[in-house]
Amino acid sequence: MxxxxxxxxxxxxxxxxxxxxxxxxxxxxxxxxxxxxxxxxxxxxxxxxxxxxxxxxxxxxxxxxxxxGIKLKEVHSHKKRMTHEANALKVPTDFTVLQEHCVIPRLYMELFAVVCIATSHYVTFVKSGPGPDAPWCFFDSMADRKGEQNGYNIPEVVLCPDLGRWLAEDWDKQLLSSSQSTMPDYIKRLFSDAYMCLYQSPDLLMYR
Structure with missing residues (x-):
């Protein structure tokens, strides 16, 4: 490469x-x-x-x-497959003692940015603060242009109200109950052109 x-x-x-x-x-x-x-x-x-x-x-x-017509050469083993070979897991003694009085919680990541790439050009939806109610912004580094070959690009940042609501757990219900004509343009862009989603751990940010 x-x-x-x-x-x-x-x-x-x-x-x-x-x-x-x-x-x-x-x-x-x-x-x-x-x-x-x-x-x-x-x-x-x-x-x-x-x-x-x-x-x-x-x-x-x-x-x-x-x-x-693509097939996988390797797949995960499973007990219902004829060729599955079960292996006993060796759990460290320290962990067997720990699990009796301590439950290891799941780590939930927070979506904080979505990169889109329509028309061979990167744009980004970015969360501007912590928590589920933080506002989202749309950033386009080439929203406009001044001049031709020797000109320069003019960036733009636009507030996206209610975007967090569309990203909530019941987002699928909102999409099914909303027609394309009633959806804001930035919501259509997000769902149709999302290329890369970036996540972070709110807990780990405390140690930066």
Whole structure:
């Protein structure tokens, strides 16, 4: 893979993700295909299914694999599979004592930014504060332009009221009860053009 620079005029998002996972995090490819190829991500290509009103990512993932004729070389083992080999887990003694009087809580991450890339141009929805009621803003670094070749871009930041409400747990009910004509333009942009979602841990931010 060629050298990737975040300072290039139009950095490709797939190159950025590949660089982040392979070079920075040094993670093993998540997908191992029957063709012998390996990949960190899979781009979804699906046709609209009228039976699915609010499809999940898992359903879209399976549809895309079926439509593209892709098969996985490795899958997770499961006791119901004929070739599954069960292995006893070796739990450290310290943990067996700990679980009797201490419950390890789940770590919930907070969505704080969404990157979109329509028309080969990055724009971002950014949360401007902590907590679920914090307002969201839309940032476009090239909202307008002054001049031609020797000109310059004019950035813009726009407040997005009620965006947090659309991102609440009952967001699917709101989408089903709202027609496209009544949805704000920035909500349509967020749901149709979201490319990368960024999360953070509110608890870990206390130690910065």
């Amino acid at each position: 060629p050298h990737f620079s975040v300072c290039s005029p139009l950095p490709d998002p797939e190159e950025f993700l590949h660089c982040l996972l392979s070079q920075t995090l040094r993670a093993e490819p998540f997908l191992k295909l029957s063709s012998g190829q390996e990949a960190y991500h899979h781009q979804l290509f699906v046709e609209k299914d009228e039976k699915l009103i609010m499809p999940t990512v898992q359903q879209l993932f399976e549809q895309s694999f079926l439509a593209s």
